Structures are given as C-alpha cells and as structure tokens.
Amino acid sequence: MPKAFPSFTRRAMLAGASALAITFSAGAVSAAEPIKIGLVTALSGQSALAGEALSRGMTIAIDEINAKGGLLGGRMIELVRRDDEGNPAKGVTAARELIFREKVAVLFGGLDTPVSMAMVPLVNSEKVPFMGPWAAGTGITKNDGNPNFAFRVSAVDEIVDIGMLDYAQKTFKSAKPGMILVNNAWGESNEMGLKAALDAKGLKAVGVEKFEANDVDLTPQLTRLRAAGADSLFMVGNVGPSAQVVKSMDRMGWKVPIVSHWGPAGGRFTELAGPNGKDVHFVQTYSFFGKLSPVGERVVAALKAKYPSIKGLDDITPAVGVANAYDGMHLAALAIAAAGSTDGDAVRQGFYKIGKYDGLIKTYDKPFSPKVHDALQASDYVWAQFIDNRIVPVTN
Amino acid sequence: MLLVSALISGIGLGSMYGLMALGFYVTYAVSSTVNFAQGSSMMLGAVLTFALTRNLGLPMPLAILIALALCALYGLVVEFIAVRPFANRGSDSWLMATVALGIVLDNAVMFTFGKEPRNLSSPLAQSSLEIGGVSLGVYPLQVLIPVIGVALAAGLFYLSRRTRWGTAMLAIAQNRSAARLMGIPITKAVAFAYALSTLFAGIAGVLIAPLFNVHSEMGTLFGLKAFAVAILGGITSAWGVMIAGFIFGIAEALVTSTLGSGYTQIITFALVILALAWRPNGLFGRAEVKKV
Numbered sequence: 001m002p003k004a005f006p007s008f009t010r011r012a013m014l015a016g017a018s019a020l021a022i023t024f025s026a027g028a029v030s031a032a033e034p035i036k037i038g039l040v041t042a043l044s045g046q047s048a049l050a051g052e053a054l055s056r057g058m059t060i061a062i063d064e065i066n067a068k069g070g071l072l073g074g075r076m077i078e079l080v081r082r083d084d085e086g087n088p089a090k091g092v093t094a095a096r097e098l099i100f101r102e103k104v105a106v107l108f109g110g111l112d113t114p115v116s117m118a119m120v121p122l123v124n125s126e127k128v129p130f131m132g133p134w135a136a137g138t139g140i141t142k143n144d145g146n147p148n149f150a151f152r153v154s155a156v157d158e159i160v161d162i163g164m165l166d167y168a169q170k171t172f173k174s175a176k177p178g179m180i181l182v183n184n185a186w187g188e189s190n191e192m193g194l195k196a197a198l199d200a201k202g203l204k205a206v207g208v209e210k211f212e213a214n215d216v217d218l219t220p221q222l223t224r225l226r227a228a229g230a231d232s233l234f235m236v237g238n239v240g241p242s243a244q245v246v247k248s249m250d251r252m253g254w255k256v257p258i259v260s261h262w263g264p265a266g267g268r269f270t271e272l273a274g275p276n277g278k279d280v281h282f283v284q285t286y287s288f289f290g291k292l293s294p295v296g297e298r299v300v301a302a303l304k305a306k307y308p309s310i311k312g313l314d315d316i317t318p319a320v321g322v323a324n325a326y327d328g329m330h331l332a333a334l335a336i337a338a339a340g341s342t343d344g345d346a347v348r349q350g351f352y353k354i355g356k357y358d359g360l361i362k363t364y365d366k367p368f369s370p371k372v373h374d375a376l377q378a379s380d381y382v383w384a385q386f387i388d389n390r391i392v393p394v395t396n
Numbered sequence: 397m398l399l400v401s402a403l404i405s406g407i408g409l410g411s412m413y414g415l416m417a418l419g420f421y422v423t424y425a426v427s428s429t430v431n432f433a434q435g436s437s438m439m440l441g442a443v444l445t446f447a448l449t450r451n452l453g454l455p456m457p458l459a460i461l462i463a464l465a466l467c468a469l470y471g472l473v474v475e476f477i478a479v480r481p482f483a484n485r486g487s488d489s490w491l492m493a494t495v496a497l498g499i500v501l502d503n504a505v506m507f508t509f510g511k512e513p514r515n516l517s518s519p520l521a522q523s524s525l526e527i528g529g530v531s532l533g534v535y536p537l538q539v540l541i542p543v544i545g546v547a548l549a550a551g552l553f554y555l556s557r558r559t560r561w562g563t564a565m566l567a568i569a570q571n572r573s574a575a576r577l578m579g580i581p582i583t584k585a586v587a588f589a590y591a592l593s594t595l596f597a598g599i600a601g602v603l604i605a606p607l608f609n610v611h612s613e614m615g616t617l618f619g620l621k622a623f624a625v626a627i628l629g630g631i632t633s634a635w636g637v638m639i640a641g642f643i644f645g646i647a648e649a650l651v652t653s654t655l656g657s658g659y660t661q662i663i664t665f666a667l668v669i670l671a672l673a674w675r676p677n678g679l680f681g682r683a684e685v686k687k688v
Contacts, residue, residue, distance in 0.1 A: 183657075210657045214617040216412070216608045219405045219533060220652035223398055240513040240609040247607075251524050252401075253531040272515045272609055 034078040035071055035342055037062070037332065038098035040091050040119070041110025041134070043083040050111050050266070050321050054133055055081060057325030058108065060302045065333050072336065084110055088118035095119045099128050105342035106131055106332045108325070113137030113186070123149045127344035129351065131332050133324040136160065136262075138189065141373040149348050151368060153285075153328040153361070153375045154320075155262065157186075160283050161193030163378040164259045165201070167281070168232050171383075171394075172257040176206045178230030180221060180245055182237035182263075183210040190236040190261060206230050213241050218248040226254050235260040235280070242280070243272035250276050257281070265318060270386045277386050281394050284384045285376055286323035286361045288313045289392045295360050299326060314390055327359040331367065331375065402653040403646060404534050410645020411542035414638040415600040416622030417629065418548060419593035421637045425556070426565050426589040429483055429490050430626075431474050433498020435619020437594040439612060440501065441467050441601030443509050446516045446610045456518075460602050467598030468591040470501075475590035480583075498619075506612040513614075518606035541603050542642075548596065549638040556634070565589075624668050630681020640679055644668070 039058060043051040062077045070076045080102050084091035091110070098104045099122070107123060109116040109132045116135040123130040124145030132140050132152035141152045168174035179194060181187035191208060198204055206228040209221035222245070225233065235245055235258050242264045249255070260282040270277045288300060303310050303322070316322055334357060336342060339350030351368040367375035383394045416438060420430045431437065444466055448459035478493035520537035556562035567575040568582055576582050601615070608614060621644065629640030644664065651663045677683045 207656075212617065212661075214614065216604060217405045217409055217649075220402055220649045221657045223401050223653055224656065227398055240611065243513075243515075243609060251535060252533045253524060267512050268514065272513060274515075 032075070034076045035336065036078050036080050036098075036102050036104045037106050037108065037329070038095070038102060038104035039079060039081045039108040039110070040084050040094045040098065040115075041081075041108070042086045042112065043081065044085060047086060047111050050134070050318050051083075053316075053318050053321030054108070054110065054325040055079070056303065056307065057133070057322040058329045060299055060306065060322075061326045061329035061333070063302065063306070065330070071333055072341065077333065080104060084112075084115050086112050086115065088112075088115045091115035092118050092122060095122055099123075099126050104128065105336060105344075105347060108133055108328065108332075109135060109140075111135060113140065116140045120145065120150050127348070129332070129335065129344060129347045131328045133328040134321060137186075138193070147345070147348060147370075148373060149344070151331075151351055151373045151375070153331060154324045155283060155285055155376065155381065156374050157189050157261075158193040158196070159374070159376075159378050160261055160381070161190055162197045162200075163283060163381050164234055164261070165194065165197045165203075166378065167283075167383055168234070168257065168259045171281070172232050172259070174232035174257070174259075175203075176229050176231045177203075177234055177259075178206050178225035178228060178232070179208040179234045180218070180225065180237075181208065181210055181235070182241055183212055187236050190234075194234055205234075211237070211241060211244070213238065215241065215244060218244055219252055222248055222252060222254065226252070230256060232257045232259060236263065237261075238263045239265075239267035239269050240272065243269060243274075243277065246273040246276050246280060250274060255279075262320070264386065265320070265384070265391055268389070270389055279385070281383050281385050284382045284391065284393075285320045285380065287382050287384055287391065287393045288316050288319050288323075289390065293360075295358060299360055317391075319391065323360050327361050327364075327375070330359060331357060331364065398653050399650075401533055402649040404532070404538075406646030406649030407542055407642060408534065408538040408645070409648060410642035411545040411638075412600055412604055412618070412641075413622050413625045413644055414629075414641020415541070415545045415548065415603070416597055416618060417626035417637045417641055418545075418552065418634060419596040419600075420623060420626035421629075421631055421634055422552070422593045422596065423586070423589045424626075424631050426568050427479070427483065427586045428569075429479050430494070430623075431471075431479070431498075431590065431593060432491060432494045432623070433474075433501070433619065434593070434597050434622060435615030435617070436498035436501045437467060437470065437474075437597035437615070438601035438604070438618055439505065439615035440470055440594075441598030442516065442605035442608075442610045442614060443505055443601075443612070444598075445602050445605065446514055447509065449516070450514075463602065464595055464598045467601075468595045471591040471594030472587055474594065475587045479590065480586075483586075502612050502616075509612060511612060513609035513611040516605040516610050521606040535607065537603065537606060544599070544603065545638055545641070548599075549634045552634040624665065628668050628671055628678055630675075630678020632678075632682055633680045636678060636680025643679075 041051040041054050058079055062079055066076050082094035084094055106129045111134045113135040116132055120143050130150045132154055134154050136155045136157050138156055138158045141150050168177055181191055207225045211218050258280045260280050262283050264280055264282050334354045335347050335350035338353040339346035357364045362380055384391045385394050416434055419434050423430050441463055444463035445459050448454045449456055478497045479490040482490040521535040525532045525534055564580045625641045625644045626637055629637035648660055648664050652660045
C-alpha cells in the first residue's frame with residue numbers, strides 16, 4: 001500500500017518534531033545543562049604555547065567555579081575551544097560557530113589584535129559578551145558598538161604607552177627618549193600612543209625610527225637616534241626584531257636603557273639578543289616570581305596538580321596568558337551570576353555590577369563600567385626582564 | 397661619523413645581497429632561468445647549520461660543510477622538479493614553479509624546525525672590531541662577508557673567462573643547439589649551475605645567520621632584494637651583480653642614516669626603477685643580441 005507511506009511519514013515527522021521540541025524546552029530549563037564559554041585563539045603554530053596558557057588559566061578558574069557548585073543554581077561551566085591560526089577570517093568563522101551552534105554565554109578572544117578586531121562587530125551585533133585575555137589593541141574595547149560587548153583583562157596599547165613613559169622617567173630619569181618601532185600596524189598604534197603620552201607631559205621624542213621585521217642591521221636607525229641625543233629608547237616589536245635592536249646596539253657600543261612593550265616575552269629572547277638582553281625592561285601584567293598572594297599560591301598548586309608537565313614556576317609560561325585568562329574567567333562568571341541568566345545583554349550589564357573580587361593579578365573593585373571596559377590600568381602592570389630564560393620582575 | 401658608520405653597515409649588507417644575487421647570475425648565464433625562491437635556499441643553509449650543530453652536536457666547520465653540500469643537492473632538486481620540465485617545453489612556468497617550491501620548503505621547515513626564531517652564535521660575531529681601543533661598531537664577520545663575496549665574484553669571473561667550462565657556458569648561452577652539436581652536455585651544465593646557485597645562497601645563509609635570527613621566513617625579504625640587485629647589476633655580469641649589491645646596500649644605509657628609516661624602502665626601490673629606466677639592461681649588463 002504505497003499510499004500509506006506519506007501519511008505515516010508525516011505523522012512520524014510530527015511526532016518526532018514534537019518530541020524534539022519537548023526535549024529542547026526541557027533542556028532549556030534543566031538545571032543540569034552546562035553553561036558554555038567559548039575560546040577562539042591560536043592553538044597551533046608559533047603561538048600554540050600562548051594559546052595553551054590561555055586554556056590553562058581558564059580551565060583552572062572553571063574547575064574552581066564548578067567545585068563550588070557552578071553558576072545559576074548548579075549549572076556547570078564548560079570550555080569550548082577553537083583554533084583561529086592567527087587568521088582573522090578563521091577567527092570570525094569559529095566565533096560564529098561558537099555563538100550560533102554552541103550558544104556560548106561569553107566568548108573569549110585570543111592573541112592577535114587583528115583577529116579580535118574582526119570578531120568585535122560580530123559580538124556587538126549578536127549581543128554576546130566578549131572577553132579579551134591577551135590582544136592589546138586599543139580599538140578592541142574602544143569600539144563604536146552601542147552598546148559595547150567587548151571587555152578585557154590584559155594590557156592595552158594606549159595605557160602601556162603611558163606606562164612605558166612613566167617607567168622610563170621614574171626608573172631611568174629619561175628626559176630625551178627615542179622610539180624604535182616595528183614598521184606595521186602595531187608599531188603605528190604605539191607611535192600614536194607614545195606621542196600622546198609624551199604630549200600630555202609637554203615632552204617630545206628626539207627621534208622616531210622604524211625597522212622591518214626582517215632587518216639584519218639596525219645600526220643606521222640607531223646611529224640616528226644616538227646622534228639625536230636619545231637617553232633611552234622605547235621599543236615595540238616581536239621577539240626576533242627586538243633582539244636585532246639589542247645586538248645592533250651592542251655592536252655600536254651604545255648603552256642606553258630600553259623600555260619595551262611585551263614583544264621580548266614571546267620567545268627565546270636571551271638566546272637571540274645575547275647577554276645584553278637582560279637590560280631590556282618590558283611590560284607584563286603578572287609574574288609568578290616573587291612573593292605570591294594566597295590566590296597565586298592556590299593557582300600554582302592547582303596548575304601543578306592538573307598539568308604534570310608543570311613542575312616549577314618556569315613551566316607556567318607565558319605567565320600573562322595564564323593570569324589574564326584566569327581572572328577574565330572569574331570576572332565573566334561573576335557577571336553571569338550578577339545577571340542571573342546567560343542572556344547576552346544581561347551578562348553585559350552584569351559586568352558593570354561586579355563589586356570586589358580578589359583575583360590573581362590584583363583585587364578588583366568595580367573593574368568595569370559603561371565607560372571602562374578594561375579591568376587593568378597602568379598601575380597594575382609589572383615591569384620585567386629576562387634573567388637567563390626566566391621572565392622575572394625588575395627589582396630596583 | 398654618521399656617514400662612516402652608514403658606509404660600513406652598507407658594505408656589509410650590500411655584500412650579503414651581492415652574494416645571493418650571484419646565485420641568480422650563475423643560472424641565468426647558462427639557462428636564462430633563475431630560482432626565484434633564492435631566499436628559501438639561503439634560509440636552508442642557515443637552518444641546516446643550526447640543526448646540525450645544535451641538535452646533532454656536530455662541530456661548526458663540519459656542520460657548515462654538510463649544510464652546504466645539502467644546499468647544492470637542493471639546487472639539483474630545484475632544477476629537476478621546478479625548472480627542467482617547463483624550460484624543456486619552452487614554457488615560462490618555471491617562474492611560478494620555483495616560487496612554489498620555495499613556499500613548500502619554507503613551510504616544511506616551519507613544521508620541522510618550528511616557527512620560533514633561534515640564534516646561531518659564531519665566535520666571529522661576539523665582540524666588535526677595535527683599532528687602538530676604539531670600537532669600529534662591526535663584527536669581524538661583517539668584514540669577512542664582503543671579502544668572501546668579492547672572492548667568489550672573482551672566482552666566477554675567472555671561471556667564465558679562462559676555463560674550458562666557462563667557454564662551454566658561454567657557448568650554451570649564445571646558442572644552445574650549436575653548443576649541443578659541439579658535444580657540450582647542456583642538461584648537466586644547467587643542473588650544475590643550479591647546484592652552484594643554491595650553494596651561493598647557502599653560503600650567504602651561513603654567513604648571515606649569526607648576525608640575524610634563524611627562522612623559516614628569514615630569506616624572504618633578502619631574496620627579493622637580491623633579485624632587485626641582480627637586475628640592477630645587469631644579471632649577465634658577475635662583477636656587475638656584486639657591485640650592484642654594494643650600491644644597493646650603501647644606498648639603503650645612507651638613506652636610513654640621513655633621511656630616516658621611514659624612507660628607506662621607498663627611495664632605494666625608486667632608485668632601482670630610475671637606474672633601470674636609464675640603463676634597461678642594468679648598470680653593468682649588455683643587451684642580448686637579437687638575431688633576426
């Protein structure tokens with residue numbers, strides 16, 4: 001009876017559909033359904049280690065929250081990770097998947113400013129709160145979204161620039177700084193930031209020099225800065241080119257203090273730059289070396305217990321990734337708790353309601369407001385240097 | 397003082413470009429083809445030396461010899477896969493094929509060696525040369541590079557003008573089929589030229605590595621500048637190519653020291669275009685005789 005098939009199928013489909021609908025509606029109210037938190041960052045290639053640090057920081061925080069019974073009346077938190085390979089297009093595709101299919105409550109971004117910048121319009125239009133634990137581009141949190149869903153627990157270029165100037169003045173009594181910057185968007189953004197910071201104090205750089213990421217000899221640029229009378233240098237560049245600056249200065253026999261953005265922290269700076277690498281002071285948001293707070297001790301113990309490859313403080317690297325992600329995750333959880341739901345706009349406003357939180361990097365007190373979407377300020381930064389292969393806070 | 401230091405660093409840089417550009421000259425002279433990914437060959441020399449010394453613990457001189465031998469071998473591979481199949485059919489696709497092979501090599505190195513820049517230290521790049529206690533601001537290695545560059549250019553010049561091999565090369569360049577009829581093994585000669593070409597790039601890589609960082613993309617910009625130098629020098633003359641390298645390097649350093657680094661790329665490459673507009677066959681090149 002071929003005729004029976006269509007009606008049977010239709011009925012079956014209806015039944016199936018209603019069963020599905022029941023399952024879904026039941027799922028939506030179930031207390032056991034986990035709250036998903038997304039992370040889109042580089043998990044492969046050169047930056048894999050840093051992406052892993054972000055994952056670890058978040059995982060430790062999530063374990064702590066889940067051990068205390070989760071959020072919103074017993075819902076556990078679940079981390080969902082995707083690799084962006086440092087590529088903005090891949091980052092946006094992954095972010096879409098996490099938002100639409102996984103329905104993440106908060107989306108964490110990764111290392112690269114261009115990737116985060118590409119995701120910001122998406123999170124603003126889809127009303128999904130975004131947390132930046134690494135990329136420092138000023139425009140990520142200062143975007144034209146109204147309302148703005150992007151928050152951050154990391155360094156911010158324009159604040160780093162103010163911090164670099166303050167540090168150079170305080171530590172090295174610098175009066176005539178020069179700039180040596182990588183010739184790309186990152187260098188450009190910091191040139192603007194440093195000029196603004198200098199302007200605010202009625203100062204001027206004696207010279208601004210650029211270098212290509214693959215330049216071998218930087219003595220021509222540095223000779224100009226020396227001739228202009230620079231008494232200190234602001235440096236912005238990744239680990240390789242930063243090492244070339246140090247080596248070229250060494251060759252010239254020119255020694256002035258170098259105050260740097262966090263580029264040197266991204267690799268084997270001591271091996272590349274030679275013995276003078278230790279004289280470069282660069283910005284970090286956190287260091288596990290030195291006296292640890294109770295939170296610090298707790299996190300180190302948890303990391304050692306969870307990851308057998310972590311035997312000592314040296315192995316928690318890059319430290320800023322672990323620390324920013326850990327605090328970022330706890331702050332996001334507080335925002336969800338304050339919102340009382342995982343609704344995107346409610347969570348966004350939940351961030352503004354966070355009061356005191358005793359974190360790893362510092363004790364946060366009302367870290368976010370509609371005007372301030374960056375939890376860390378210049379006074380929270382730590383100045384560090386390489387001693388052998390460890391990044392340790394500068395002690396002077 | 398500014399000018400002196402610019403001159404010193406310019407000569408150092410220029411000889412590196414010249415050394416790489418000699419590699420273009422060697423193959424172009426015999427086959428009118430070049431390995432566009434010469435930068436990758438240079439990277440290979442540096443990466444192999446690093447891996448042989450640091451990972452296998454070989455002494456530096458032995459590591460350099462093995463690395464250079466492997467570079468020459470890689471040259472044969474380039475010729476066999478990326479040039480011969482196309483050149484034999486009269487196609488210009490070797491141009492793209494050599495670029496593609498270079499990208500494959502860069503990525504293979506990235507996967508095996510890692511993308512993290514490493515340092516290959518050399519006793520010749522530890523402390524600056526001094527005369528009477530005054531630092532000259534250059535490592536001994538930076539003086540060695542121009543010396544090796546000029547010596548290789550001189551060797552090539554001698555080889556091409558004074559030996560049977562050189563005469564054979566000249567014959568191939570002038571008339572391929574006539575040369576073949578005279579019993580000159582053209583295929584072998586071209587393969588040999590490619591081996592020599594990557595060998596030069598490898599030498600450049602080994603020499604530059606201690607002054608630079610070793611990583612999979614270290615050769616990209618160098619390869620590009622070396623090609624500009626080869627064209628500027630007129631690709632058909634070993635001396636021309638080497639001298640063009642010096643001119644380019646000194647121009648770069650002078651522009652950076654006088655006008656600032658923001659102008660370096662714009663002005664040096666504009667100068668190359670101007671020079672070629674003035675002498676379309678390069679500063680020291682000769683126009684090919686077109687037989688009608």
